[in-house]
Amino acid sequence: MKEFELKIANEEIQCTVCLKNLQFNEIAALRCGHTFHHECILQKIQNNHKCPVCDEVTRENNIIPRVFLDIREKDDRSLTMEEAALLINEIKGNLSNVEAELELIHLHIEHNSALLRILSHMINICVKALRKPENNNYD
Numbered sequence: 001m002k003e004f005e006l007k008i009a010n011e012e013i014q015c016t017v018c019l020k021n022l023q024f025n026e027i028a029a030l031r032c033g034h035t036f037h038h039e040c041i042l043q044k045i046q047n048n049h050k051c052p053v054c055d056e057v058t059r060e061n062n063i064i065p066r067v068f069l070d071i072r073e074k075d076d077r078s079l080t081m082e083e084a085a086l087l088i089n090e091i092k093g094n095l096s097n098v099e100a101e102l103e104l105i106h107l108h109i110e111h112n113s114a115l116l117r118i119l120s121h122m123i124n125i126c127v128k129a130l131r132k133p134e135n136n137n138y139d
Contacts, residue, residue: 015040016053027067032056038065 013022017040028038034053036044044052045060 017041017044025066029064029067030056030058031062031064032058035067038063 015022015037017036022035022037026037027035028041029035030041030051032051032054034051041063042060045058045063049057049059051058
């Protein structure tokens with residue numbers, strides 16, 4: 001049986017003999033699976049020997065006097081906790097990606113700074129070479 005809220009379940013599960021709502025502690029069933037109040041189905045079986053829903057032949061000893069349904073309300077807090085855990089894992093993954101990208105950017109900056117120092121040094125050498133008097137032969 002699918003999980004749903006308790007109040008909705010009370011509205012949806014009816015005894016098909018008396019048409020009253022079945023409380024979870026008073027559900028009886030036949031082997032065919034149809035559910036009723038125990039007193040209602042007992043009276044019907046004694047008179048007719050058939051399921052009132054599907055007409056399957058049955059006897060009193062085929063009545064399952066108490067059916068236990070494990071229906072629980074959703075625990076919004078635990079769902080929220082599960083969603084929060086998933087969100088935390090996703091954020092941790094994103095953080096790891098951002099940290100890796102940041103490290104790569106720092107490496108690019110260091111590389112470009114080193115290139116800039118080398119180029120600056122080379123420019124200084126070229127400027128000094130051009131300023132030397134022996135290189136200025138306009139003769």
